[in-house]
């Protein structure tokens with residue numbers, strides 16, 4: 001055994017590469033297509049963004065939950081032709097199970113709520129930040145993964161839940177320095193479309209399919225949309241009726257078309273009046289064309305957009321009161337949103353709002369001689385116990401150390417030298433003021 005271990009440990013680099021690399025032994029150091037690495041500077045920006053997500057979740061009194069990225073494929077099999085279910089990153093595992101890298105979070109949330117059953121008391125306010133996947137032909141060179149912040153409320157049937165979710169979104173934008181002049185949130189309700197389909201006596205089973213088609217408004221021409229709607233069997237009169245209502249941008253006009261007392265109008269009026277009370281009315285606007293592309297939405301839907309119209313939707317969500325029954329459980333009213341980590345960063349770059357992501361370290365400890373490496377260790381140890389971040393540097397020339405201190409924005413340089421150490425002292429350099437003085441090693445704070 002040892003000899004084989006010995007022989008494997010004596011593999012030269014070339015051999016090692018040949019066991020891992022391709023024919024010429026070179027490993028492709030890029031991550032899989034459509035995925036990203038996060039080297040330190042990118043990771044600092046991501047951590048900063050996720051900290052904003054977490055802080056808003058804390059302010060909203062949401063609890064954090066988490067799930068496996070790997071889920072049963074069955075959770076995402078839906079017949080409505082959504083893009084998200086046609087791009088499943090799915091495969092069969094070694095146990096012959098059909099599994100996926102999840103394309104969204106909501107079905108996992110629903111699964112956990114069902115699993116927790118009576119042990120959880122409603123309402124539930126849960127959030128998570130998780131990586132989501134899609135397998136898209138790389139023709140469009142789009143990403144295959146992104147991280148999504150999800151906030152969901154279970155057990156609140158009234159539009160108070162949507163009002164709370166919109167508040168969370170506005171709080172997040174405000175924390176990032178984004179204003180209602182930069183971003184708006186289009187709000188509508190699937191009940192608008194439901195009312196129109198009822199006006200034309202269109203059968204219920206077409207509702208979801210029509211929603212998925214209409215969600216492509218803005219991404220496809222009006223003619224293409226009309227063609228797809230007709231292909232579902234709708235009369236051209238019904239298609240025109242749908243297109244006309246969906247172009248409405250005023251709640252009073254909507255009420256004229258649908259008649260007063262329609263649930264869709266009542267919900268939206270209530271939501272807009274809440275918005276005034278929360279103080280975010282200038283962030284939201286009614287836009288009947290918003291239906292969102294997920295099959296399971298049943299009520300209010302919304303999406304945030306950059307007012308310059310340069311970017312894709314920043315976040316989006318809505319009410320999904322009948323998702324749990326599609327998993328064979330009792331329904332629980334629910335609504336939520338997903339907020340991706342990519343478009344928001346593009347927007348921050350556009351607006352010059354990216355925060356300073358450079359490193360910051362409290363102290364560099366540097367022994368000037370090899371025999372002082374021991375004392376340098378105890379100095380670093382006591383500073384770290386006092387909560388200071390310490391970069392212990394050795395085997396470098398002093399010139400390099402000063403450059404390094406600048407690069408990592410160190411506050412202090414602690415030099416451990418023979419003449420000082422013999423007197424129990426160390427030399428401290430404050431890098432912002434160039435101030436320099438000696439301190440008793442044991443009294444270093």
Ligand SMILES: OCc1cccc(Br)n1
Pocket residue numbers: 103104132133134143144145146
């Ligand atoms: O929002 C659609 C989506 C789902 C999974 C991964 C990526 Br990238 N985008």
